[in-house]
Amino acid sequence: MVEAANLLTKIAEGDRTALSQLYDRYSRMIYAIAWKSLNSVEDCEEVVLDVFAQIWKIADRFDSDKGSVEQWIFTLARSRILDRLRKFQRLNKIHEAISTGKEIEFPTASVDPIEAVEILERRQQVLAALSRIPPEQRQVIEMAYYQGLTHTEIAAATGLSLGTVKTRLRLGLSKLKVTFEGES
Structure with a gap:
């Protein structure tokens, strides 16, 4: 099995196969973490896709001196989950204001x-x-x-x-x- 840090190096070089391998390795865990907060299949799938799209773009920014690949990936996932939760909170406030006819x-x-x-x-x-x-x-x-x-x-x-x-x-x-x- 290829080490995750090596996969990130290959992804930074544009290797789609490496991205696929990293996806296979971590997508289920990211989905499970997202599920605990979002409870929505569609939202969890979007979080997973957003995380791997971001990995594709910024794989070269991974620094092993700052932490493990897992920590880095789960930090990205946490950020995407929080973004979605904030969006839901804003939408709920807006819908509430409109529906109650303040x-x-x-x-x-x-x-x-x-x-x-x-x-x-x-x-x-x-x-x-x-x-x-x-x-x-x-x-x-x-x-x-x-x-x-x-x-x-x-x-x-x-x-x-x-x-x-x-x-x-x-x-x-x-x-x-x-x-x-x-x-x-």
Whole structure:
């Protein structure tokens, strides 16, 4: 059996067979570790693939003076698992905020009653207009304006490409503009 450190050296040189051998040796263990945290076949498989894709790219960075191959590989796996858990936490917070329909709170101390009524009417108009646009456009608009997320954060949280997020925002805002111009 070829030593794991030698396999990494070969992988760094572009040897796909060495990557395959390393995969055969460690993929099940990585999967098992991922399963303890993720409990999802798809997510565990993605972690395993992400780890070996990363190994393919950075095999030359392995330093045997800093630890064993196993430690290095499991550190990579741990990072990928934590990344996925963080993504799930962000998505859960976003979905929770959207599904509970968190209300926008306005300060009442400095607002006169007439202004408060105007704000409430405008808010109802905005919510009505939002209900008329496609859900995927409404979602990114709510994330951007109600939650203050950047385009990049929305893309990361939803799993959409940055271009798709920007397009949905542009289209949704355009539809909102048309709706408000029609009401004027």
